[in-house]
Amino acid sequence: MLKKNLFLLIFLFLTKCIFDINVPPEPLKIKLLTSDSIVSPSPCLRFAASSALADSSVIEFNFYPPISAQYFISLNNTKDTITLEFLEFLEGNTKYIITFKKPLYSVNGAVLLAVKDSFFIKTGFKEHEPNNNFILADTLFSYIYGKISNASDTDVYYIPFIATKGFYLKSYDFRDTFLIYDSTKVQLSSISKATLEDTIVILDEIKFPIFIKIFSCISGSTGKYLLGSLDK
Numbered sequence: 001m002l003k004k005n006l007f008l009l010i011f012l013f014l015t016k017c018i019f020d021i022n023v024p025p026e027p028l029k030i031k032l033l034t035s036d037s038i039v040s041p042s043p044c045l046r047f048a049a050s051s052a053l054a055d056s057s058v059i060e061f062n063f064y065p066p067i068s069a070q071y072f073i074s075l076n077n078t079k080d081t082i083t084l085e086f087l088e089f090l091e092g093n094t095k096y097i098i099t100f101k102k103p104l105y106s107v108n109g110a111v112l113l114a115v116k117d118s119f120f121i122k123t124g125f126k127e128h129e130p131n132n133n134f135i136l137a138d139t140l141f142s143y144i145y146g147k148i149s150n151a152s153d154t155d156v157y158y159i160p161f162i163a164t165k166g167f168y169l170k171s172y173d174f175r176d177t178f179l180i181y182d183s184t185k186v187q188l189s190s191i192s193k194a195t196l197e198d199t200i201v202i203l204d205e206i207k208f209p210i211f212i213k214i215f216s217c218i219s220g221s222t223g224k225y226l227l228g229s230l231d232k
Contacts, residue, residue, distance in 0.1 A: 026050065028110035030082075030100075032119045041089040041123040041145050042069075042224060045098075051106040052079040060101035065094070079107075089147065092126030131155050134185055134211060143228035146214065148176060150222060154215040157227065161208065164229040166201040174216060174223030181211040199230070 029050040039045075053059075056075040059082055069088035075081070090096065098119040104112040127146040131138045137158040138144060146155050159167075169178050180188045180200060188210070189200060202210075216222065 026108075026110055028104060028106045028112040030104070030112055030117055032121075033081075034121075037122065038124045039121050040224075040226070041092050041126040042086045042147075043090075043121065043123070044086070045084040045119075045121070047082040047084070047119070049080045049082070049104070049106070051108060051110060053082075054105045054107050058102045058104065062099045062101050064097040065091075067096075089126055089145075090123050092123055092145065095120065095122045127155055131157070134158075134181075137211060140212070140227065140229065143226060145224065145226055147224045148174065148214070148216050148222050151216065153222070154213060157212045157214075159208065159210050159212065159229070164202060164231065166199055166230045167212065168197055168199045168226075168228050168230060169214070170197045170226040172224045172226075174221040174225075175218050176214055176221075176223075176225060177217040178227070179213045180206075181213065182207065183209050183211075185211070 027050075031048045033046040033048050034043075053075065056079065059073055059075065061073070061084065067090055069086055069090050071084060071086045071088075074083045074085075076083070084098075098121065099117070100112065125141075125144045127138050127144055130136050132154045133156055137156040140157040140159050141161075144157065148155070167178075167180075169176070178198075178200070180202075182188055188206060212227065214225065214227065
């Protein structure tokens with residue numbers, strides 16, 4: 001009986017060793033954490049890993065079409081979320097394919113091959129420089145992303161349509177002002193940017209087309225913004 005139990009214990013031990021050796025770790029998966037169909041031309045993207053990554057130094061990206069904009073890559077404290085932050089504008093209204101340049105490894109040995117997953121984003125419309133006067137004004141249809149790049153920078157937009165009840169201006173990292181002018185370049189109203197988002201309501205008596213001028217209300221302040229129209 002003792003001999004039989006000994007053989008059984010040896011069999012169970014060997015079976016456990018075999019299964020421990022042959023069971024691979026769970027595959028490493030990466031997910032882009034955004035549900036937006038269109039993102040800012042200077043987006044901050046986050047990628048969630050299914051388990052903690054072993055080495056942050058191997059995180060590199062490929063972009064198609066190729067980009068010249070500077071960006072910053074970081075990994076959170078738990079090493080399961082990658083942040084890709086663009087410091088400059090990408091091209092507007094453009095679809096980008098993003099892949100990892102090198103394989104990624106998790107702390108438990110799982111691997112994500114560099115060519116396995118592709119991530120897709122599409123950027124929104126952005127301003128076209130120069131647009132600092134009425135003659136060079138960008139046309140605003142629904143929304144546009146812009147940037148005040150220096151203390152003397154001014155962006156001007158032309159609005160030809162009347163199917164709007166107003167406009168909103170969202171600043172991301174600075175305070176700005178937007179002014180409205182009629183078709184004869186006469187100023188109609190202004191709002192000094194003091195919160196995350198401000199709105200101008202267009203009165204019925206205002207005649208289109210009109211212009212909107214945006215500039216920093218603090219000397220030397222620069223940053224990005226989003227200008228859009230409010231449907232009636």
